[in-house]
Amino acid sequence: MKKTVILAFLLAYSAVFGFEITSFQPEERFRLFNEGWKFKENDSSRYYQNNLDDSDWRDVKLPHDMGVEKEFSKENPSCQAYLPGGVCWYRKSFELSRQWQDESFKILFNGVYCNSKVWCNGKLLGERPNGFISFAYDITDYLQFGRENTNVIAVRVDHSDYADCRWYTGTGINRDVYLVKTDKVHTKLWxxxxxxxxxxxxxxxxxxxxxxxxxxxxxxxxxxxxxxxxxxxxxxxxxxxxxxxxxxxxxxxxxxxxxxxxxxxxxxxxxxxxxxxxxxxxxxxxxxxxxxGVRDFRFDCDEGFFLNGEPMLIKGVCLHDGAGALGTAVPKPVWRRRLQKLKDGGCNAIRMSHNPHDPHLYDLCDEMGFLVMNEAFDEWYEGKRKWVDGWNQTEFERDGYHEHYEEWAEKDLTDMLLRDRNHPSIILWSIGNEIDYPNDPFPPGEMDLIPEAIKLREIVKDHDLTRPVTAACAGPEANVFMDYLDVIGFNYKEKLYEDVHKRYPYKIFTGSENGRGLEPWLAVKNNDYISSQFLWTGIDYLGEAGKWHNEETGTHSRGARSGLLNLAGFAKPAYYRQKAYWEEDPFVHLYQNGDGHIVCYSNCEDVELFQGEKSLGDFEVPESKRIMIRNPEGENFRAIGKRARVDVAQAVYNVPGEPARIVPNLVEKKLVLDGRDVVHAEIYVVDEDGYPVEDAEIKIEASIEGPAEIIGIENGNQGDISPYGEMTKKTYNGKLLYYIQGGRRPGDVKLNLKPEGLGSVSVLINSGMPVDSEYW
The missing domain is CATH 2.60.40.10 (Immunoglobulins)
Structure with a gap:
């Protein structure tokens, strides 16, 4: 019996359903194409040729981001986190059995940033300027079969104009690649x-x-x-x-x-x-x-958003597609941890800012229960400022997607729709972010926006009639193409909600990008016709960095600090404030700020505070969800949250002593040896009593033993410009994170840590036997 399965969809299905599909037979393979690649960071007109000797090229495993392998430098643009781009090549050699010579083959790239060209056995398959979109080429007619014949896939990446995006994009084949094998008769990809x-x-x-x-x-x-x-x-x-x-x-x-x-x-x-x-x-x-998924939803101009007939507030965040030390080559388990942190904070929606993201992120949103606004473009036919010497400073470049928009927009939007339209998590198609931005030196012609919005809306409706079309607007109150959107997205401008609703009572409005704090939340909570907010941002990101060196503070910058979570996925104080607004289950959180105040965030009705062993009484939780108490004596605090006078939550804050040791926490209890799985090792600095020392900056040297590698170390400090490739890194706020990825051979995995001035620690990671998964 002969069976073939589209692997990209099989993996998505397995991840969502959590079990093996019984009919799948791995030996009749659709294979992940991530291993065995060669990499070269320069350019030549010969690099696509089959007979090229690439033995001196570096071995890499995909996904791969060249940018984060480099050093941060003032000579590179701030929009790209002071990291470089450039031109690079990838090559992969492989053989195919003669028994497959009557089959059809495609190569599927989930994303290559950017301006990629792909060859198969010396034949140019095509090019794709957009670095955020997935694409596939039919390679059936160019393949050779039999052990004596070697096939070569060559990919050229051109990110030489690397101040081409307002945030860090990475450089290279930064998402998964698949070789797709089917019978001549098959279901079409997407x-x-x-x-x-x-x-x-x-x-x-x-x-x-x-x-x-x-x-x-x-x-x-x-x-x-x-x-x-x-x-x-x-x-x-x-x-x-x-x-x-x-x-x-x-x-x-x-x-x-x-x-x-x-x-x-x-x-x-x-x-x-x-x-x-x-x-x-x-x-x-x-x-x-x-x-x-089976679900029904609707937006109403007076009553807001309904999911399966039930009213719901959309509590969302905006996300870029990078992850600090990993750049934009982010394994799926990393996104799972990050999304779970957001979910635990009451978040139920993600805006994919400002481009199509990695397919496995949508799979996770399906699986974990996030609503999604899927966004196609940050630019149409006019460019935006890409800051070079610090965000909102003086120097900028204008390179970017607008240079390719006229030729590629319809194809890119169509491919996003075809790839993603079966995801139940997606509830909105956004055709652009701040295309109408009024203060940019390159503002689009207002009347030109109307036909373009109509064209993009029609493309969406040609492929999906079940979801509304929106755009994230900088000036929705004066937007000339507002009438051509099903849902009008407000970027900030919360104070205008009431006035605009009165002027246009028949239109549906939603918050598409919003600031943090009480007022933006009350604008949603207190107005039925506004159903959502998407905070900028859920997680810190590289790029849109400040000045290379701030002379007043003496600090550097490599990215934006706007997240509820930092680059390492650790919660900031703002996370707990937002959780108090969003989360339904009772909780209370305590910490001490830099001014010596004990800050309590809670969504309970009342909180009883204890200073040491002494009760300070019950405090009614205000609308801000925050209670602050001076702690001049530096005493420990305890909080008990109450609803209807019943104790329902508690938290403690213990004043720490000096750093005494580090404590590792493995988020995942087992590392699957399939070449893709990742275990997160969270490191905490504590005092002799085990209390976290949250201002500790301890240098830790790391090494690993066994069939695994450390693929990234992140402390979350946007001012840390030490190279990501170093195996020695300082903790930040008393924490550090290691990304550990398994290999494919058996053996024990051990993470060895040597903190400066403290005792060494070794962490044994349960790995088991290698998984017999199909790959090339």
Whole structure:
């Protein structure tokens, strides 16, 4: 029996459902194409050639970001975190069995930043300027088969104009690559579209369009079976038909009824998958999995947002796609930890700022229950300032996507829609961020915005009629293309909500980018017609850095400090303030600020505070959710949160002594040896009683033993410009984070840490046996 599976979708499905698909046979492979690459950081017109000797090129594993391997320097632009770009090449050699010479092959890149060109065996497949979009090339006609024939994929990356984006983008093949093998008759990549037009308690009507491909030269008689399978791998509905499939493409429309559906929502994000099986004379030619969720939502101009008929406030954050020390080559487990931290803080939505993100981030949003605003562009046909000598200083460049917009916008937007439209997490398509920005020296012509907005809106509607079109607007109160959006996004401007709603009562408004603090939150909480806020930002990010050296403070800068979490994913005080606004479950948090005040954040009705053993009485929690008490004697504090006079939460703050030791915490209890998994080792500096010393800056030297590597060390300090590649790093706020990625051979993994002036620590990481997963 022959089976083929689109691996990109298989992995997404497995991650969401949490179990192995029983019909998947790894030996009939669709393989991850991340290993065995060669890398060279310079340029030559010969590097694409098959017979090139690349033995002196550096071995790398994808995803890979060249930028964070470099040193921070004042000579590089602040918009790129004072890190360089440049031109670089990747090559990969591989062999294919002769038994596959009648199959079809594609190579799928989830993202390459930027201006990529790809060759297969010396043949140019194409180019893609946009570094944020996924793309694939058919390589069937260029491959050679048999052990005596070596195939070569070559990729040129040109980020030489590297002040081309307002935030750090990285440089290189910074997302996963897949080799996709199918029969000549198969379901097209991104070729399915699943909707649920009617949902009741008893059933959900599932409608699907399935685009099939016959790349052979003959008519094939095939059976097409579509099944809806649930998280237990049970078939919940099915239909089958037989067709005479002539060469070319064909779209099937089908309607299935799913009984007793489990709805997708932010608390219980239940998922299903449409499994498309193509057979010929009982031989399975192709299987294709399309994960989807059953859910209904709507925006109302007076009452806000509803999910599955229930009103809901959208408590969101904006995210860029980097992760500090990892640059923009971010493994999926890293995003899982980061998203879980945000979820624990009451966040239920993500704005993908300001571009399509890595596919596995959308998979995690499906799995973990986040709503998503998916954004296509930061620029249309006019550029924006990319600061060179510090954010909002004097020097800037204008290079960027606007140079490619006219030629590539329709293709880039279409590919984003086709790739992402089956994600239940996505509720909004944003066609642009601050395209109308009024204070930029390159403002777009106001009347020119209207036809462009109409064009982009029509592209969206051609591919998806189930979600509204929005844009994140800098001046929505005066926006000339507001009438051409289904939902008008306000970037800040919360004070204008009431006035604009009165002027345009028939329009739907939402907060698309918002400041932190009480007033922006009350603007959502107290006005039914405003259903969301998306804070800038959920997590600190590289780029949009301040001046290289601030003479007043004596500090450096490599990125923006606007996050609720720092670059290492550790919570800042603002995280707990926002949690007090957003979180429903009772909690209380204590810390001491730099002015010697004990600060208490809580969402309880009352908090009883204890100074040492002495009760200071019950304090009513104000609308700001913050209580502050002077602590001149430097005593320990305890807080008990109460609702209806019942103790429901508690917290302690203990005044620390001098640093005595470091305490490691492994976030994940096991490292899977599949070449991709990551364990986070959080390091805390504590005193002799085990109390955290949150102002400690201790230099720690690290090494690792066994089948794993340290792929990044992050302390979260935006002023730390020491190279990311160093194995010695200072703690910041008494914390440090190690990213440890497993290999593929058996053995024990041990992290060795030598803190300066403190005792050494070794951490044994449970790794088990290697996973027999398919890769090349």
């Amino acid at each position: 070729g399915t579209y699943v909707t649920t037009p009617e949902i009741t308690e008893k059933y959900a009507d599932v409608k699907a369009e399935v685009k099939l491909v016959n790349s052979s030269e003959e008519t094939r008689k095939v059976g097409i079976e579509n099944q809806i399978i649930d998280k237990r791998d049970d078939v919940r509905a099915r239909e089958k038909r037989f067709i005479d499939f002539e060469p070319g493409e064909r779209t099937l429309e089908l309607n299935l009824r799913l009984k007793s559906p489990e709805l997708w929502n932010t608390k219980y994000p239940d998922m299903y998958a449409l499994k498309t099986i193509i057979t010929s004379e009982d031989e399975v030619l192709d299987e294709y999995y399309t994960p989807f």
